[in-house]
Amino acid sequence: MNNKAKIEVSNEYLYVLYKAKNTLWHFINQLEKRSFDYNAVKFKDEKGIYVWLETVKYENNFFSGILPENNGKKNVSADGVIDWMLVEKGRLIGGYTIRFYRDSLSDEEKINFDIDFGLRIDNGNDFFKPDLSTPEGALISLENFYTEHSLEGALSCKDFYKEAINVLLETGKDVEEKLIQETAELLKLAFIENLQDNGMPNFKNVERVFNRIIYNKEEKKQLIEEKLIYDNGEEQINKFWISENEEKKWKILDLVE
Structure with a gap:
């Protein structure tokens, strides 16, 4: 070497x-x-x-x-x-x-x-621990729970309260506590309804490559890009806001279109 x-x-x-x-x-x-x-x-x-x-x-x-x-x-x-x-x-x-x-x-x-x-250098595959100790690991955890069809597990990877704040800030509305709580509940219900209506995606045998787009240390949140490489060669790129809570656990907020 x-x-x-x-x-x-x-x-x-x-x-x-x-x-x-x-x-x-x-x-x-x-x-x-x-x-x-x-x-x-x-x-x-x-x-x-x-x-x-x-x-x-x-x-x-x-x-x-x-x-x-x-x-x-x-x-x-x-x-x-x-x-x-x-x-x-x-x-x-x-x-x-x-x-x-x-x-x-x-x-x-x-x-x-x-x-x-003399070696094949492709996208690679980022093997973060599937837990909430890193933003990337939180995403992997969520996707693993999807594959296992575990709604409870998927919910444990989300933070609807902070997602609500994100959504309200993006729409320019006043971030008041009552409105945050109401929005968070609506986001949770929509999340559950979507999974129940459309089913949970399968991430079996998928490979992942992560990239950090934004790291807001003051607000303890990151915008993470995840490239998914499926075993049939297809690729998909998603971006998520992910936030660290008071327990030092990273939780998924919203998907950035």
């Missing part, structure tokens, strides 16, 4: 690191389940240079593996890992900093990069 590619730090790059950190659990989980054609983690060495550690194993919050520069053995704390990658049937999984660097290249440079790299 080439450890010499330079990357410019930006908000987009910081989101890439965020995605790598919050999907590291999947890398560990896969290492413990089966073997891959190639695996590696990226960390900062003693010289302050980010390098890859290959053919790693995981135990007690540490990765052990081989440094490609000198074939030396190395142990690295999982807390110090900024990226991970797997190769399965010639396909790159993870490798967020690699993808970010590739996206910065011109079309001609990308062709040369792909030839040198």
